[in-house]
Every structure is written in C-alpha cells, then in structure tokens.
Amino acid sequence: xxxxxxxxxxxxxxxxxxxxxxxxxxxxxxxxxxxxxxxxxxxxxxxxxxxxxxxxxxxxxxxxxxxxxxxxxxxxxxxxxxxxxxxxxxxxxxxxxxxxxxxxxxxxxxxxxxxxxxxxxxxxxxxxxxxxxxxxxxxxxxxxxxxxxxxxxxxxxxxxxxxxxxxxxxxxxxxxxxxxxxxxxxxxxxxxxxxxxxxxxxxxxxxxxxxxxxxxxxxxxxxxxxxxxxxxxxxxxxxxxxxxxxxxxxxxxxxxxxxxxxxxxxxxxxxxxxxx
Amino acid sequence: xxxxxxxxxxxxxxxxxxxxxxxxxxxxxxxxxxxxxxxxxxxxxxxxxxxxxxxxxxxxxxxxxxxxxxxxxxxxxxxxxxxxxxxxxxxxxxxxxxxxxxxxxxxxxxxxxxxxxxxxxxxxxxxxxxxxxxxxxxxxxxxxxxxxxxxxxxxxxxxxxxxxxxxxxxxxxxxxxxxxxxxxxxxxxxxxxxxxxxxxxxxxxxxxxxxxxxxxxxxxxxxxxxxxxxxxxxxxxxxxxxxxxxxxxxxxxxxxxxxxxxxx
Ligand SMILES: Nc1ncnc2c1ncn2[C@@H]1O[C@H](COP(=O)(O)OP(=O)(O)OP(=O)(O)O)[C@@H](O)[C@H]1O
Ligand SMILES: [Mg+2]
Numbered sequence: 001x002x003x004x005x006x007x008x009x010x011x012x013x014x015x016x017x018x019x020x021x022x023x024x025x026x027x028x029x030x031x032x033x034x035x036x037x038x039x040x041x042x043x044x045x046x047x048x049x050x051x052x053x054x055x056x057x058x059x060x061x062x063x064x065x066x067x068x069x070x071x072x073x074x075x076x077x078x079x080x081x082x083x084x085x086x087x088x089x090x091x092x093x094x095x096x097x098x099x100x101x102x103x104x105x106x107x108x109x110x111x112x113x114x115x116x117x118x119x120x121x122x123x124x125x126x127x128x129x130x131x132x133x134x135x136x137x138x139x140x141x142x143x144x145x146x147x148x149x150x151x152x153x154x155x156x157x158x159x160x161x162x163x164x165x166x167x168x169x170x171x172x173x174x175x176x177x178x179x180x181x182x183x184x185x186x187x188x189x190x191x192x193x194x195x196x197x198x199x200x201x202x203x204x205x206x207x208x209x210x211x212x213x214x215x216x217x218x219x220x221x222x223x224x225x226x227x228x229x230x231x232x233x234x235x236x237x238x239x240x241x242x243x244x245x246x247x248x249x250x251x252x253x254x255x256x257x258x259x260x261x262x263x264x265x266x267x268x269x270x271x272x273x274x275x276x
Numbered sequence: 277x278x279x280x281x282x283x284x285x286x287x288x289x290x291x292x293x294x295x296x297x298x299x300x301x302x303x304x305x306x307x308x309x310x311x312x313x314x315x316x317x318x319x320x321x322x323x324x325x326x327x328x329x330x331x332x333x334x335x336x337x338x339x340x341x342x343x344x345x346x347x348x349x350x351x352x353x354x355x356x357x358x359x360x361x362x363x364x365x366x367x368x369x370x371x372x373x374x375x376x377x378x379x380x381x382x383x384x385x386x387x388x389x390x391x392x393x394x395x396x397x398x399x400x401x402x403x404x405x406x407x408x409x410x411x412x413x414x415x416x417x418x419x420x421x422x423x424x425x426x427x428x429x430x431x432x433x434x435x436x437x438x439x440x441x442x443x444x445x446x447x448x449x450x451x452x453x454x455x456x457x458x459x460x461x462x463x464x465x466x467x468x469x470x471x472x473x474x475x476x477x478x479x480x481x482x483x484x485x486x487x488x489x490x491x492x493x494x495x496x497x498x499x500x501x502x503x504x505x506x507x508x509x510x511x512x513x514x515x516x517x518x519x520x521x522x523x524x525x526x527x528x529x530x531x532x533x534x535x536x537x538x539x540x
Contacts, residue, residue: 013407038439039439039441040410040411040412040438040439041409041411042439045409085410085437086360086362088362139288139289139291140314141313141317142313142359142360142433143313143314144314147313165437168433169313169359169433171311171312171315171508171509172508172509173312173505173508173509173510174312174313174508175465176510196439234440235440237513238468238513238530239513241530242514242517242530242534242537245534246533246534246537246538249534249538251534251537251538269521272517272521272536272540273521273522273540274537274540
C-alpha cells in the first residue's frame with residue numbers, strides 16, 4: 001500500500017528561483033526503503049522537506065502538483081518523523097538530559113509515561129547511546145547530537161521515517177551498525193533516505209532514486225539502478241571505482257561496460273586479479 | 277609550521293574530553309585525525325587555534341605555546357573551519373564571507389582567487405550563504421578559513437554533506453595548500469576519500485591518543501587493525517582491496533590499486 005505519493009510535483013523556493021524539484025512522480029510504499037542519491041543541489045533535501053510536510057515553513061515557496069499521504073488503518077496522515085540535514089536545529093532546547101530530549105516527541109503525540117519510557121529505552125539501545133543518557137543534549141559532540149536526534153525520531157515509531165544524510169557525522173562503526181538498525185526498522189515502517197554513501201544504499205535500499213537538477217533520472221531496484229548512465233551522479237563503491245578505472249585503461253578486457261557497475265566485492269577482486 | 281601537543285588534557289565540566297595527549301605534526305604535513313564519535317577530535321582542533329586552552333599540558337604552534345598568546349595572535353597562525361558550517365557563516369554574501377577572515381587578521385589575500393576557482397564559487401559570490409545548499413555552505417566556510425593563508429589550517433569534517441563533485445574540489449584545495457607548504461590538520465570519518473592526501477594520522481579513542489605517526493606505520497603495525505577497531509574505525513576499503521590482491525604494500529586510493537592491477 002502506498003504511504004506517500006508525489007504526483008507531478010514541482011517546487012521553487014521563490015518566484016524567480018529555478019525549480020528545486022521538477023515534475024516529480026514518486027511512490028513510497030509501506031515497509032519499503034527508498035534511498036535518494038544525487039549531486040549536491042540535485043534536490044534531495046527539498047524532497048525530504050516536502051515529504052515531511054515542512055515546505056510550508058518557507059513563505060515564498062511556489063509549487064505545483066500534489067503530495068498524497070495515506071496513514072495506516074485508514075487514518076488520513078501517516079505518522080512521520082524526520083532527521084534533517086541540519087539536525088543541530090532539531091534539538092529542542094527545552095530538555096536538560098538526553099533521555100528527556102528523546103522522550104519529547106513521544107510526549108507530544110500523547111503517549112503515556114510508561115509507553116514513552118519503554119520507547120525511549122528501546123531507541124537508546126538501538127542507537128547505542130546509553131552512555132549519554134544523563135548528559136545535556138546541548139553539550140555533546142556533533143555525532144552524538146546526530147544520534148540523539150535520530151533516536152528521538154525512531155522512538156515515535158513512525159509509519160514513515162525520513163532521513164536527510166543520516167551518516168554525515170557518524171563514525172564508521174556506527175555507520176556500519178546503523179545499516180543493520182535501518183534494515184530492522186524497515187519491517188515496521190517506510191524509509192525515505194537521502195544519502196550518497198554507496199555501502200548504506202547497497203545494504204538497506206529496496207529502491208534507488210537518482211536526482212539531477214531537480215528531476216528523477218532513474219528510479220528502480222538498487223541492483224540495476226547503479227549503471228553507466230547514473231554513475232556520474234553517484235558515489236560508487238571502491239571496488240566498482242577500481243574496476244571501472246582499470247577497464248578505462250584497458251587493463252580489464254571483457255564484456256560491455258554497463259555490467260561493471262553490478263559488481264559485488266568478490267567479482268571485482270577477481271577481475272582486478274586478472275581472471276574475472 | 278609545526279604543531280606540538282605535550283601532555284595535553286581537557287575536560288568540559290565533569291566530562292573528560294582529552295587525556296594526556298602528546299603528539300607532533302611536522303611543518304607541511306597533512307594529518308588526518310580519526311576516532312569514534314565523542315573521542316575528542318573537535319576538542320583537539322579547538323585547542324589548536326586557541327578557542328580552548330589546555331587544562332593541563334601545552335600546545336605549541338611553531339615554537340610558541342598557545343597559552344602565552346591572545347586569540348587574535350593565534351588566528352594568524354591557525355585558521356579553523358567548524359564541524360557545522362552554519363556556526364561559522366554570518367556575512368550577507370559569499371564574497372564578504374570569503375573576505376572576512378582575511379580582513380580580520382590583515383592577511384595576504386593571494387589565496388582567495390585560487391580558492392574561488394578550485395571550489396567553483398565564482399557564480400555564487402553575490403548570493404547570501406543561507407540561500408545555498410548545505411554542501412556549498414560548507415565550501416564557503418572552508419574557503420573562508422583557507423583564504424586566511426595561515427601556516428596551519430584545521431578542518432573539522434570537511435567532507436560531511438559533500439557529494440562526490442565537491443569532494444573532488446576539496447581534494448584540489450588540499451593539493452594546492454600542500455604545495456604552499458601549509459600544515460593541514462583534518463578531522464574526518466571519510467578515510468576512503470582522504471587517505472590518499474594524508475601523510476600522518478592521529479587516532480583518538482576516549483580522549484587518548486592510540487596512534488600518532490606516518491599513515492604507513494599504522495598499517496604496517498601488527499596490531500594496526502585492532503587499534504582501528506577499538507577507535508571505531510573500519511579498515512579502509514582500498515587497504516582491504518590491496519590485501520585481497522596480494523600486495524605486500526598497502527594501498528590508500530584507486531590509483532594505487534590500478535597500478536597494482538597493471539602489474540598483474
Ligand atoms: N560543549 C560541550 N560541553 C560539554 N561536553 C562536551 C561539549 N562538546 C563536546 N563534549 C564532550 O567532550 C567529548 C569529546 O567531544 P568532541 O566534540 O571533541 O568529540 P569528537 O571526536 O569531535 O566527536 P564527533 O565525531 O561526534 O564530532 C565527548 O564526550 C563530548 O560529549
Ligand atoms: Mg567533532
């Protein structure tokens with residue numbers, strides 16, 4: 001079932017600005033994970049803001065087309081949670097400990113104390129920030145703040161979780177286990193993630209949407225979405241970069257170039273060893 | 277200009293952030309500082325240009341202890357670009373933002389034009405920084421700090437939020453500044469992209485230095501992998517590929533891997 005549906009949606013931040021999104025048609029289904037990639041300025045963050053219903057906060061915005069949202073159990077609106085690219089601005093400044101900070105959105109949707117307590121505990125465990133529980137959310141490192149905002153978002157158990165570059169300040173170990181956490185969360189919610197990290201995409205994306213200058217240039221299953229025509233908009237896995245470069249230099253003679261992008265690590269190593 | 281930390285400790289109230297750090301970066305070196313979230317990387321950088329002063333120990337920029345200098349004197353020696361670019365930007369236009377640091381310390385502005393070109397910022401000079409995308413805001417922040425032309429430049433997570441295109445621009449800037457003999461100290465989680473540019477590494481874990489020295493030395497150590505794991509660092513993917521290809525020398529970027537493949 002569709003949870004979010006962009007239909008011929010376009011938007012500009014002001015009357016004289018070029019469109020940030022052009023004629024976007026995109027569906028996100030229940031329990032589906034969609035990763036959106038593309039160069040800076042391609043419209044990823046605008047797509048996240050629009051999906052989260054936050055474009056309304058920009059007074060001069062001009063738009064066309066519609067965004068439809070369908071909640072679970074016939075409710076009109078899906079419960080939506082978002083972590084923005086500038087997550088620093090999402091810290092409430094109202095709470096003096098990390099636990100209270102994470103509880104804030106749960107209390108806001110009217111959950112009981114016990115239920116809030118349970119969900120906060122669960123989120124803290126998932127994101128592995130137990131050691132920060134009693135700290136002041138304003139007195140944390142950059143990556144620690146990003147984790148706190150992420151925990152606040154998942155604690156409300158949204159139907160749709162929107163993440164704009166969720167890995168930007170996270171250390172590599174966290175990045176690796178966050179991939180597992182998101183895979184687990186996907187069983188209960190839809191994910192819309194703006195991210196260029198190819199390793200996260202390969203791990204969690206059911207679909208990869210590639211944006212360029214506000215338009216969708218590719219939308220499909222992840223395995224096939226990384227190909228010759230989309231490669232220039234994407235951060236590619238290191239092994240793919242190596243094989244593609246080696247092929248350019250004539251070090252790898254084989255099949256048509258397009259298949260180079262579907263390589264997994266093992267087949268890439270084989271090719272680079274010279275017997276692929 | 278060399279940078280030296282001697283027995284440096286620091287705490288924010290009761291939160292210990294750095295413990296007894298001793299390390300030295302030679303003049304003209306490019307250094308990557310890595311470590312898990314909260315390991316003390318940003319604190320280390322803030323101490324380099326004197327925003328923070330050590331509670332114990334001494335930080336030297338060149339031969340001068342930061343304790344003995346005012347913040348404005350230190351600003352002529354070391355410029356710092358913040359982890360969150362929005363903490364740094366405040367001017368009305370990109371052009372003013374890029375000039376601000378130069379005018380502030382009375383620096384020689386000769387780097388400004390090359391930076392504008394390397395970062396492709398020419399068409400944005402008249403824009404308000406806050407109307408730009410996050411990636412461009414970061415480039416403006418990094419550009420403004422670099423343009424101050426200080427002998428030491430500190431960058432906190434410069435690749436965060438950049439797409440591959442701007443990362444390449446950043447690589448261009450590092451190469452340019454390296455040629456000028458700058459000491460460049462970079463906090464990053466993006467080893468896969470930045471390792472080829474680096475000479476040295478400092479690895480922090482829970483505020484303590486786990487390793488400080490030539491990057492090759494970390495990979496040659498028997499316990500290198502274990503040290504990285506303990507600091508929240510995954511073994512860099514190009515190093516992994518070079519090992520899988522049976523190379524006895526570790527590779528840090530695609531060019532080196534291609535050279536290996538060419539020899540096969
Ligand atoms: N303003 C502050 N007040 C109190 N404690 C702080 C403050 N800033 C950071 N800390 C704490 O000091 C320690 C080191 O933080 P620092 O910001 O240096 O880490 P970092 O390595 O830069 O982390 P990240 O990768 O997340 O940016 C952490 O325990 C952090 O929670
Ligand atoms: Mg930091």
